Amino acid sequence: MVNLRTSWGLRMRTKLSVGALGFLLPVALLLGCSPKNQTNLDRINSGNAALVAQVCSSQETLDNIKSVVFAHIDISGQDPPLNSAYKDQLSAGGVVSLEVPTLSSFDATTKKVSCSAKITFTWPNDLVNRLKVAQPTGSWATDTTDGAYTIQPQADGQGLVYSIDGPTYDNTVGSVLTMLRTLAGADAEAQAAAAAKKTEAIAVSSSSPSDVPPDSASSLSAQTGNTAPAAPQ
DSSP states (O other), X not given: OEEEEEEOOSOOOOOSOHHHHHHXXXXXXXXXXXXXXXXXXXXXXXXXXXXXXXXXXXXXXXXXXXXXXXXXXXXXXXXXOOOHHHHHHHHHHOEEEEEEEEEEEEETTTTEEEEEEEEEEEOOHHHHHHHHHHOTTSOOSEEEEEEEEEEEEOTTSSEEEEEEOHHHXXXXXXXXXXXXXXXXXXXXXXXXHHHHHHHHHXXXXXXXXXXXXXXXHHHHHHHHHSOOOOXXX
């Protein structure tokens, strides 16, 4: 499993009195409702089955699944070199969605939440369009895999560890690296074409004729330099 640790500081402030909070929270847990700003850690610590199940599909989980993938992608040592800006664009613009997210199990002792879903990464349109130009036969818009992932509190209880299974990680990282290599190849070809065009323009410029053709200059020299003065009468 590939994982990522997250942590938070102080919880949101509230104007509710301690007495009111003590009354409302059990009611929310009983009804299976989550307060507006409740985090995954709050849901897990509640021990409520309905709230724990929400961890599998929360936006917090989606964001961290993406973070797990991009935190471990190494683009060093590639030829041609991979552009880190493209990696950043894929990370910032990529969107994770889940189909049928399911709570597989919850360990009440370790508080480990295990989930499964069809995980889809949808990539930003601007890069997808560039990739289609570079390689029209490729399928670039999305990557989907049936995956498993877990969420578990850290030992100190101050954050969470997110993990995704190896096949899901390998599939997504492989797709990202393929996109980055394709973009790098397209950039290298564009740079080579631009350099060749510049070289051709310089060659054409250096071979342009002068204002006075060489043949005309030779003829003028023959007429003025080799004519003898007329004899006096």
